[in-house]
Amino acid sequence: MTPVAEIEVMDRPSLVALWQDLFGxxxxxxxxxxxxxxxxxxEVQARSRGGLPRGFVAKLERAAGEAAPKRSPEMQPGARLLRxxxxxxxxxxxxxxGYRWREQTWRSLSVIAREITGAHWSGPRFFGLTGRAGG
Known part of the structure; x- marks a missing residue:
C-alpha cells in the first residue's frame, strides 16, 4: 500500500501521530x-518529490506578506477624527x-462606528484609518 493509500484508511489517532511526525x-x-x-x-507527496519548488515557496511568502492586514496608525491623544x-x-x-464622542468616552472606535451606523463596522476602517471607508 502506498503512503497516501494508508492515510486514507487511518483513524484519527493515527492521523494525529503522522501530523506530529511531519509537522512537529x-x-x-x-x-x-x-x-x-x-x-x-x-505533504507526504510533496516531500516524496523533494518538497515544493523554491520559486513557488517564494511566491507564497510574498503573497502572504502582501495580504497581511494593515494596522491603523497608533492614535496620539489630541488627534481628532471626522466622519x-x-x-x-x-x-x-x-x-x-480612549475616544471621546458625544460627551462620552469609549474604549473602541468600532463601538462608536456601530453606534453611528447601527451595523458592525471596523472602527479604524469607518473613520478612514485603514482601507476604504464606505458610506
Whole structure:
C-alpha cells in the first residue's frame, strides 16, 4: 500500500501521530478527518518529490506578506477624527482614556462606528484609518 493509500484508511489517532511526525506539533482540533487526510497526503507527496519548488515557496511568502492586514496608525491623544454619515458630521477626539464622542468616552472606535451606523463596522476602517471607508 502506498503512503497516501494508508492515510486514507487511518483513524484519527493515527492521523494525529503522522501530523506530529511531519509537522512537529498537534493539528488544530477543528480539522476534520477528511481535511487532515488531504493535508497529510499533500505533504507526504510533496516531500516524496523533494518538497515544493523554491520559486513557488517564494511566491507564497510574498503573497502572504502582501495580504497581511494593515494596522491603523497608533492614535496620539489630541488627534481628532471626522466622519460624515447620513448628513451628520461626527467628531471623535482621541484622549488618554480612549475616544471621546458625544460627551462620552469609549474604549473602541468600532463601538462608536456601530453606534453611528447601527451595523458592525471596523472602527479604524469607518473613520478612514485603514482601507476604504464606505458610506
Amino acid at each position: 506539533g498537534q493539528p488544530p482540533k477543528s480539522l476534520s478527518r477528511p481535511v487532515l487526510r488531504r493535508i497529510l497526503a499533500f 460624515e454619515w447620513n448628513g451628520v458630521t461626527h467628531v471623535v477626539d482621541v484622549t488618554e482614556q
